[in-house]
Amino acid sequence: MDHSADAHRTDLMTITRFVLNEQSKHPESRGDFTILLSHIVLGCKFVCSAVSKAGLAKLIGLAGETNVQGEEQKKLDVLSNDVFIKALISSGRTCILVSEEDEEATFVEPSNRGKYCVVFDPLDGSSNIDCGVSIGTIFGIYMVDGHDPTIEDVLQPGKNMLAAGYCMYGSSCTLVLSTGTGVNGFTLDPSLGEFILTHPDIKIPKKGKIYSVNEGNAKNWDGPTTKYVEKCKFPKDGSSPKSLRYIGSMVADVHRTLLYGGIFLYPGDKKSPNGKLRVLYEVFPMSFLMEQAGGQAFTGKIRALDLVPKKLHERSPIFLGSYDDVEEIKALYAAEAAAK
Ligand SMILES: O=P(O)(O)OC[C@H]1O[C@](O)(COP(=O)(O)O)[C@@H](O)[C@@H]1O
Numbered sequence: 001m002d003h004s005a006d007a008h009r010t011d012l013m014t015i016t017r018f019v020l021n022e023q024s025k026h027p028e029s030r031g032d033f034t035i036l037l038s039h040i041v042l043g044c045k046f047v048c049s050a051v052s053k054a055g056l057a058k059l060i061g062l063a064g065e066t067n068v069q070g071e072e073q074k075k076l077d078v079l080s081n082d083v084f085i086k087a088l089i090s091s092g093r094t095c096i097l098v099s100e101e102d103e104e105a106t107f108v109e110p111s112n113r114g115k116y117c118v119v120f121d122p123l124d125g126s127s128n129i130d131c132g133v134s135i136g137t138i139f140g141i142y143m144v145d146g147h148d149p150t151i152e153d154v155l156q157p158g159k160n161m162l163a164a165g166y167c168m169y170g171s172s173c174t175l176v177l178s179t180g181t182g183v184n185g186f187t188l189d190p191s192l193g194e195f196i197l198t199h200p201d202i203k204i205p206k207k208g209k210i211y212s213v214n215e216g217n218a219k220n221w222d223g224p225t226t227k228y229v230e231k232c233k234f235p236k237d238g239s240s241p242k243s244l245r246y247i248g249s250m251v252a253d254v255h256r257t258l259l260y261g262g263i264f265l266y267p268g269d270k271k272s273p274n275g276k277l278r279v280l281y282e283v284f285p286m287s288f289l290m291e292q293a294g295g296q297a298f299t300g301k302i303r304a305l306d307l308v309p310k311k312l313h314e315r316s317p318i319f320l321g322s323y324d325d326v327e328e329i330k331a332l333y334a335a336e337a338a339a340k
């Protein structure tokens with residue numbers, strides 16, 4: 001067994017140490033990104049703690065109830081938004097914040113401004129809060145350099161993101177991060193209050209055995225999605241049918257897809273041609289992570305990260321996951337386009 005100091009260091013890697021190591025590869029870096037990330041981590045710990053008490057709301061007055069001081073408490077998604085806005089502004093490293101919960105972008109005061117734009121969904125899967133199912137936070141980071149920030153700085157294709165990640169509040173609290181050089185997962189040790197590297201260099205299996213979609217929308221799907229799901233259930237090439245898993249929290253469905261392989265679909269349909277999921281803070285960060293892990297993300301027309309959003313809260317259909325599984329749905333959409 002290797003008892004050297006180096007061996008111990010790689011055995012127990014906190015997220016802070018991990019990001020500092022990454023930073024040391026860029027000698028010009030002044031640590032701004034490390035500081036920004038430590039504030040995102042702080043926000044995640046805070047929300048994790050609030051989520052773990054969600055079921056006690058009626059007893060101790062959280063989430064829409066009145067607390068012991070007689071004050072009205074905030075709903076968990078509103079509380080999470082406030083936590084992240086405060087954590088990000090107080091980092092002193094941000095200039096524009098875009099949250100699912102806020103109609104408009106927040107421009108940070110010039111005196112406290114940094115160079116990063118953060119787009120985020122403070123609480124994803126919020127319909128699952130009351131039944132204790134996994135929920136999460138999703139974030140993406142862009143950089144503004146050398147000019148006063150404008151809204152155009154966040155209306156950029158996802159491929160321009162510097163980093164993206166999510167934190168899942170589930171049976172454990174897991175933060176998955178990519179700074180553009182692969183994907184790593186960290187699990188919160190609640191007794192230490194530290195995120196520890198538990199899933200180094202995550203690679204999604206090339207092909208998976210699971211498909212994940214809200215089949216309740218099937219009557220309104222288009223041809224390629226209908227054909228694809230039919231193929232998953234009744235394969236004609238002698239392979240086994242895929243299993244269906246659908247939680248209804250994007251963070252949890254994508255996390256399982258990343259670790260086990262397979263495909264997650266939220267297609268457009270006759271009722272909602274652009275689907276449900278938001279480009280900036282759901283589709284882009286998850287697509288960034290998928291590509292970094294060796295998978296693919298497709299909108300039904302193009303590579304998801306090539307999309308150029310025109311509005312902050314724009315939606316897009318999304319198909320993401322294992323490389324070969326996404327190839328199959330791309331082929332079905334290409335065949336449909338060719339037949340038109
Ligand atoms: O209930 P549906 O239509 O299947 O939608 C599920 C999707 O909606 C979401 O809950 C939307 O996110 P929010 O909870 O942040 O609004 C995703 O997490 C999930 O993938």
Ligand SMILES: [Mg+2]
Binds near residue numbers: 121
């Ligand atoms: Mg969401």
Ligand SMILES: [Mg+2]
Binds near residue numbers: 077100121123124125
């Ligand atoms: Mg949300």
